[in-house]
Amino acid sequence: MTGQVAGKVALVTGGASGIGAAVAELLAREGASVVVSDVDELKGPEVVAGIKKAGGEATFLHQDVTSEPRWIEIVAEVEKRYGRLDVLVSNAGIGISVPSITDMTLEDWRRQNAINLDGVFLSVKHCLPAMRKTSTRENGGSIILMSSLAGLRGAPGLSAYSLTKGGVRLFAKSIAMECAGVGDGIRVNSVHPGIIDTPIWGKIPTEAAGRGQNAPIDPEERARFATPLARAGHAAEIAQGVLYLASDMSSYVTGSELVIDGGMNAGGVARKS
Template identity: 65%
Template sequence: MSQVQGKVALVTGAASGIGAACAEVLAREGARVVATDIDDARGAGLIAKIKQAGGEAKYFHHDVTSEAAWAEVVAATEKLHGRLDILVSNAGIALSAPSIVDVSLSDWRRQTAINLDGVFLSVKYGIPAMRRCGGGSIIMMSSVAGLRGTPSLAAYCATKGGVRLFAKAVAMECAQANDGIRVNSVHPGIIDTPIWNKITGTATPPEHNSMTIAEGFAQLSVPLGFAGQAEDIANGVLYLASDAARYLTGTELIIDGGMTGGSFRRAPPDGNQ
């Protein structure tokens, strides 16, 4: 229970879903966590939960599209803990449309501002802080949608594909600088989180359905046959953040139940073909 003991971790988009799971797992494994989001109520709940479990965490309201906010959050993290070792650039949104021609320019720009500009700003301000303490691990949250195209999510795919190559380029830059900073991307598949309600435009809480939205999609397209949980992704983030991954940089950790591995025909429940 001490894979990142003594390290300081900054997690964006941490109020719910994958971000919350990352914050909880990192805190459980000994990191002092700085969690940021714009959902202050859920952020406060997350901090209370972490502290109740014996972890250490602090929450900051944080719009990841604001350069001034990034300067403030990183400075506050260093003032609070004296260092920054782990940066999980997780904040993101997914906006769907029947076709790319139906996507408004404002929605395109909103998605790129959060999913790409926010990640760019995270490293712009995170790298100098990590260099001041001798290195660290940057983990950028991409998606399987950053590896292959998906109908109705073209704009989202563009941002997540951008994150994938951005991580590789920054990894090479840090390696060239010999600054001790590793940079990798994580690519979740179908994970049962609240983002599915936003993508599909329904406000019905998944727990009120006989089958969650994510499970429905997973049974159709995931070789393992079920949706992943946020902690499945957080466990991968923990690995990349820990010293166990000291030889990994510029690579992709795909956690998708086999989606990108190939395809097959699932037998009917009764076994008949």
């Protein structure tokens, strides 16, 4: 541990598994007190127990990110326990794939928007005032919004998901300018993972969903052909990027997008069979 975020208090939504869990664990290992929030009341406490066993400080709070009353309670609880909030990692999100946008139900459209967009909006709306209480121009807080490579480029079958993640990208830039305009010292950036080996792939129906099935996607197989580095990324690799944005090492970075995708957004490479 090098203590890159020592003394900071961080809130990580969707922190019970995948990228969120890796982020929470790394921030705690680097000295932050971490609040892990999630709807998963089984895995969330397990993540916190692991952090504490490793000598870190963490708390689990059950949270549906689409509930505004719960956001008010979450922020109040963070301030009560730790007296401040320095880092927000708005990570909670879902992905719904359909063969065509014409196959998507309005219910699924609204559910994905509620979690991926409303949840991010509410996180910033309610965490920003708390962060401003202790943030200064010289020593400011950091808001990190989890977007996706799908927020930078089109993806067949994921048009609705891309809409939400593209919205997160521009929301981050706009809030960054808002914070810079008032001089509160808070930096706002988005992170754009590519194909990362996390449990979310088992929850995204493929084209087979149109036939009433749920065939999980193998991220490693997909990444082998789709990414220049020819492999899926790991949650810990995304967490390293988040740590950089949460730490003072990124003190001059705001309104930016950190792409961690094995080179997918840059282009493609010819492979020998």
